[in-house]
Amino acid sequence: MANYGVAEAKNKFTHLLERVEDGERIVITRHGKPIVEIVKAAAAAPSKPVSAEAIAAALERLRILRESLPPADMPAADMIREMRDEGV
Incomplete structure (x- = not known):
């Protein structure tokens, strides 16, 4: 799991998304404190038709x-x- 400050994450956003797509977890910090964790989205199950x-x-x-x-x-x-x- 990699940690990035807000400014650095903003500048490398596309790169970070590529890393997340490869399965890595990314933590964005502000003043050294974790704010958000970016993880790959789970594949959604196909929805059933609604009558x-x-x-x-x-x-x-x-x-x-x-x-x-x-x-x-x-x-x-x-x-x-x-x-x-x-x-x-």
Whole structure:
């Protein structure tokens, strides 16, 4: 497992990705402390087709959930702006 500082990892990103593709684990550090570990992604299993009935059932559950929620006091854009300004 190799360790790289943020700046060095940024400059060598393509090279690091090639090493990860070859199975190596890479740790990115900031001020000497590990921040993130990059590992090769596992191959995803092929997904099964979803039936129209399953999709309809999921949409019905979402409709019921949406109807059970109280109405919003303000438009979504205003709510997001307020959350951003409050640092939430």
